[in-house]
Structures are given as structure tokens and as C-alpha cells.
Amino acid sequence: MTAERRPLIAGNWKMNGLRAAKSELRTVAAGLAGLSAETMICPPFTLIGAFAADVAGTQLMIGGQDCHPAESGAHTGDISAEMLRDAGAVAVILGHSERRIDHQEGDAIVKAKVKAAWRAGLLPVVCVGETLVERDAGEAAAVVTRQVRQSVPEGATAVNLVVAYEPIWAIGTGRTPTTDDVAEVHGAIRHILGERFGAEANGIRILYGGSVKPDNAATLLATANVDGALVGGASLKAADFLAIARAVG
Numbered sequence: 001m002t003a004e005r006r007p008l009i010a011g012n013w014k015m016n017g018l019r020a021a022k023s024e025l026r027t028v029a030a031g032l033a034g035l036s037a038e039t040m041i042c043p044p045f046t047l048i049g050a051f052a053a054d055v056a057g058t059q060l061m062i063g064g065q066d067c068h069p070a071e072s073g074a075h076t077g078d079i080s081a082e083m084l085r086d087a088g089a090v091a092v093i094l095g096h097s098e099r100r101i102d103h104q105e106g107d108a109i110v111k112a113k114v115k116a117a118w119r120a121g122l123l124p125v126v127c128v129g130e131t132l133v134e135r136d137a138g139e140a141a142a143v144v145t146r147q148v149r150q151s152v153p154e155g156a157t158a159v160n161l162v163v164a165y166e167p168i169w170a171i172g173t174g175r176t177p178t179t180d181d182v183a184e185v186h187g188a189i190r191h192i193l194g195e196r197f198g199a200e201a202n203g204i205r206i207l208y209g210g211s212v213k214p215d216n217a218a219t220l221l222a223t224a225n226v227d228g229a230l231v232g233g234a235s236l237k238a239a240d241f242l243a244i245a246r247a248v249g
């Protein structure tokens with residue numbers, strides 16, 4: 001981490017959380033004072049409005065987990081970036097591997113969604129990551145480089161883009177890459193961002209995600225080019241999420 005990249009610890013609640021989870025959110029918001037990291041919780045759509053109202057005035061940000069590329073229209077069941085913004089979200093996770101797999105989202109649609117996020121004034125957190133087969137074939141850096149090239153539109157800057165490296169085989173499995181492997185892939189992401197966006201790339205935050213827990217967070221967060229974490233399961237418990245946020249040096 002460098003002084004020019006403020007660490008971001010983001011929690012992805014995925015399809016978890018009913019209204020009663022507000023008490024967990026309040027515990028998180030109340031525990032953030034004095035932390036150096038930026039913090040964000042991305043609950044399911046149904047909770048965004050209530051959560052955003054609840055954390056107003058605290059340093060906890062609220063984000064979405066996906067959006068449709070269009071502003072409005074005949075897209076039953078979808079949510080636009082403008083709707084997220086209107087509900088109080090300031091950011092949106094895009095291209096998560098669960099969206100890429102469950103909903104057959106490719107890089108082109110992710111790219112269109114990033115443009116939608118920018119149109120609505122949301123900060124996109126663009127997820128990339130290799131499968132275990134690709135990792136074992138030695139292709140992790142190449143796969144992730146291709147995903148960044150094809151999922152991120154022209155015009156990315158230090159303040160309008162966050163990238164999250166989430167190896168698919170590390171999500172929800174309790175397995176993590178070695179810090180050398182994380183450093184290699186994060187270095188490759190920084191490199192392709194630099195090729196495309198020049199000096200702006202030095203300010204773009206690259207998060208690591210995949211089985212981040214209180215006991216491995218400090219090591220992962222101290223790795224070269226790791227500017228924060230995208231936390232799944234451990235973000236559902238306020239105490240664990242806060243412990244991870246506190247692990248930022």
C-alpha cells in the first residue's frame with residue numbers, strides 16, 4: 001500500500017441478510033472510529049435503502065452487488081445504476097465470478113456495466129480472477145490481465161475505478177494463494193492498468209478477495225500492490241469484518 005492509495009475494506013454480503021441484519025451493520029458502523037481504511041458493505045438490493053439511511057453520517061459506505069447497463073426500461077427483475085445511487089449506494093461490485101458463472105456474464109457486459117456505474121456516479125469495483133484449472137496451467141496472470149483489458153473501459157482513473165482480484169478457487173473455500181502468487185497477479189494488474197491508463201494506474205486500488213479472514217488479513221494486506229480486501233463470508237459478522245478492517249497497517 002502506498003500513501004496515494006487509501007486502503008478499502010469492502011464486505012460483499014452476496015445473497016445473505018434480512019432486515020434484522022441491521023443490528024450487525026450498526027455494530028460495524030460504531031466500530032470504525034479511528035480506522036485508516038475506507039470501509040464499505042454491499043448488502044443485497046433489498047437492504048440498500050434502509051442501510052444507507054442507517055449509516056448516513058458515519059464513515060461506512062454502502063454499495064450494490066450488480067447493476068444493469070441501461071438506465072431504465074423493460075428489464076424485469078433488473079436494477080439500474082441510477083436506482084442504486086437513488087437508494088443511497090455510492091459504489092457497485094461488477095463482474096463478480098458468481099455473476100459471471102450464474103448469469104453467464106462476459107467481459108463485454110461487465111464493461112457496459114462499468115460505464116453505467118460511471119454514468120450514475122457510482123464507483124465500480126471490477127472483479128477478476130482465474131479458475132483452478134487456469135491457475136494449475138500457470139495462466140492466472142494472463143487470464144486476469146485479459147479480463148482487466150476487456151472489462152475496464154477507456155477512461156479509468158484513480159478515483160473512478162477499483163479492481164478486485166478474486167481467484168475463483170479461493171472464494172468460500174478457506175484456501176488462499178501464497179503471498180507470492182497474490183503479489184504476482186496484483187503486479188500484473190498494476191502493469192496492464194499502467195499500460196492503459198498511464199500514471200493514473202498508480203492510484204487505482206487493487207483489492208484481494210477470497211477467504212479473507214481475521215487471521216490471514218494482516219499478511220494479505222501487507223502484500224505488494226494489495227490495497228484492501230473484498231470480504232465475503234467474514235463480512236457477515238461485525239466482529240470479523242472489524243478485525244479485518246483493523247488489520248490494515
Ligand SMILES: O=C(CO)COP(=O)(O)O
Nearest residue numbers: 012171172210211232233
Ligand atoms: O467472493 C468473495 C467476495 O466478493 C469472497 O468470498 P469469501 O470471503 O467468502 O471467500
